[in-house]
Amino acid sequence: MPSNDCAGLHTGLGPHIGQRAEQRKPFTLPRLREMHTRREAIAMLTAYDATFAAVADAAGVDAILVGDSLGMVCQGHPSTVPVRMDAMCYHVECVARGLARTSGTAMVIADLPYGSYHESPSQALRNAVALMQAGAHMVKLEGGGWTTDTVRCLTERGIPVCAHLGLTPQSVHALGGYRVQGNTADDASRLRTHAVALQEAGAAMLVLEMVRAQVAADITAALAHCPTIGIGSGRGTAGQVLVLHDVLGVGLGRTPRFVRNFLAEGGGIEAALRSYVCAVKDGSFPDDSLHAW
Numbered sequence: 001m002p003s004n005d006c007a008g009l010h011t012g013l014g015p016h017i018g019q020r021a022e023q024r025k026p027f028t029l030p031r032l033r034e035m036h037t038r039r040e041a042i043a044m045l046t047a048y049d050a051t052f053a054a055v056a057d058a059a060g061v062d063a064i065l066v067g068d069s070l071g072m073v074c075q076g077h078p079s080t081v082p083v084r085m086d087a088m089c090y091h092v093e094c095v096a097r098g099l100a101r102t103s104g105t106a107m108v109i110a111d112l113p114y115g116s117y118h119e120s121p122s123q124a125l126r127n128a129v130a131l132m133q134a135g136a137h138m139v140k141l142e143g144g145g146w147t148t149d150t151v152r153c154l155t156e157r158g159i160p161v162c163a164h165l166g167l168t169p170q171s172v173h174a175l176g177g178y179r180v181q182g183n184t185a186d187d188a189s190r191l192r193t194h195a196v197a198l199q200e201a202g203a204a205m206l207v208l209e210m211v212r213a214q215v216a217a218d219i220t221a222a223l224a225h226c227p228t229i230g231i232g233s234g235r236g237t238a239g240q241v242l243v244l245h246d247v248l249g250v251g252l253g254r255t256p257r258f259v260r261n262f263l264a265e266g267g268g269i270e271a272a273l274r275s276y277v278c279a280v281k282d283g284s285f286p287d288d289s290l291h292a293w
């Protein structure tokens with residue numbers, strides 16, 4: 001992955017949230033495509049409230065994911081399955097307010113939670129509209145194959161979609177745990193077929209979670225128009241995403257082995273987020289020791 005000049009990132013909020021040292025261009029779909037064409041790495045991070053959204057934005061994060069991981073890190077559930085639409089809308093509104101207060105430029109991506117898009121494309125459309133009205137710029141949904149028509153329905157109606165394949169946490173009970181995906185040739189080929197179909201249906205981005213590194217790299221190479229964002233999927237994706245709490249080394253459960261505690265490196269929270277962004281952009285995160293699959 002080519003390196004980027006992390007010195008070019010603006011210097012952050014300083015003591016007064018709301019004052020920005022330097023303005024960046026808003027992270028829009030055209031900007032996403034431009035970055036993908038130039039092979040610039042995309043740095044995504046989760047956030048769930050106004051202040052952390054503003055700090056992440058100031059640290060140079062391109063896209064803030066209001067993930068349904070909030071069910072685990074904010075609500076204390078053991079999985080994302082109990083998360084409901086009203087909670088997602090609440091957290092998206094908080095994040096959007098934080099960015100509006102600070103003239104933030106990051107794109108806000110909101111997860112469609114468990115059960116909010118499974119019945120039909122029209123159910124997905126109704127719930128995606130609610131998330132967009134709460135302040136999202138894009139919605140994310142999990143799964144391949146059966147989700148393709150839903151992705152097409154949303155994108156044809158002007159709602160940008162981020163797809164999510166590999167370990168799809170909403171299906172943790174069907175998958176039998178948080179396991180690496182793409183282990184057999186059949187699994188790898190199914191993932192690739194689903195990824196290509198999602199791109200053809202209009203998906204603007206594709207999260208690949210805990211996919212074997214070589215499989216994730218192959219899928220990335222197969223998708224000309226849809227950047228892949230990896231989490232625990234090696235170095236060969238077009239960008240990376242992590243859960244905010246993992247980057248800061250705090251959590252209720254076991255830390256996944258692909259994460260790095262950037263706060264442990266010193267300098268405070270904003271510096272930790274900035275070093276995450278720099279490490280994604282210069283290709284030093286993840287390193288091989290963090291994904292031994």
Ligand code: KIV
Binds near residue numbers: 046067070111231
């Ligand atoms: O909910 C979430 O935070 C996610 C990321 C782990 C990709 O889906």
